Amino acid sequence: MSGTGTGAGTPVTGDLVGLEVGPVAHGGHCVARLDGRVVFVRHALPGEQVVARLTEAGPQDRFWRADAVEVVRAAPDRVAPRCAVAGPADGRGRGCGGCDWQHVSTAGQRTLLADVVREQLARLARIERPDLVVEPVAGDADGLGWRTRVRFAVDAEGRPGLRAHRSHTVVPVEHCPIAHPEVDAVGVGTRLWPGVAAVEVVAGGTSRDGTAAAERLVVVEPVAPPKAPRPAGPA
Structure with missing residues (x-):
């Protein structure tokens, strides 16, 4: 066309x-x-x-x-x-x-990912794997709720979100469907983060059936202070 x-x-x-x-x-x-x-x-x-x-x-x-x-x-x-x-x-x-x-x-996502991996193996390593399949990650819920580490960018107004593709633009996000429930439970997207550049949340040691204790790591990255002007050189 x-x-x-x-x-x-x-x-x-x-x-x-x-x-x-x-x-x-x-x-x-x-x-x-x-x-x-x-x-x-x-x-x-x-x-x-x-x-x-x-x-x-x-x-x-x-x-x-x-x-x-x-x-x-x-x-x-x-x-x-x-x-x-x-x-x-x-x-x-x-x-x-x-x-x-x-x-x-x-x-369909898993089929596409398998196609990509097979093509990369054949092109870069000369390995043919027609039987290759992509399996679900542990703990996913029909492709959602599996990501245990999410880094949220924060815009100039303090709104958290994720960046647009190939861009520094922050798209505000209150709830990320692919984030693990323990990441989502922190509620990063439900509040403002003034003076913060990014918030990273890592969840670990947690099963969906609640048999393991919840463990979360939250790392807050402050906005970098402006650089001091360089002193003028000799006249």
Whole structure:
């Protein structure tokens, strides 16, 4: 499908283009092509037809990046994200870069991850593993609640959250669905953290059935003080 930029000539960053999505790639992307140029597309699935917004599209770039913002033909494994801030930035506080595959069923996520690992093994190590599978991590709940270590960034207003993909922008997050319950129980996202740059929470020694004692480590990183001006040199 050819590009459909908003202006005449070569598409540029910010333009909307139509793409036929190809195979999965490392880093939460799928591969598409636009007039012969490789485009790495987030929020898409292999086999889909999408309208994507170009996010990095310089004329001299070897490849471009894009976010799928409209699905014209969906893949069977596409589902509604289970996180309110997952998906491309659209002006409504979305765009969190913490998850790559919230728009994919749990079984589909594991299939995609296995495809990526098999491709990397074959390309980098010349090892063929057609039987490779990705298994659930210990304690996950259908793909959620498994992450035992989360680092929350804090913006200038003291609001905690996670950064947008390839950005320093902090997307406010009150509850992270993939965080372990003991991480979520700290409630980092439910309060302001003035004067703080980041809050990291680590949970350990806890089972879901409550048979082990809860252990949590919370590390608060203060905002670095401004650097003192360098003394003037000799006249």
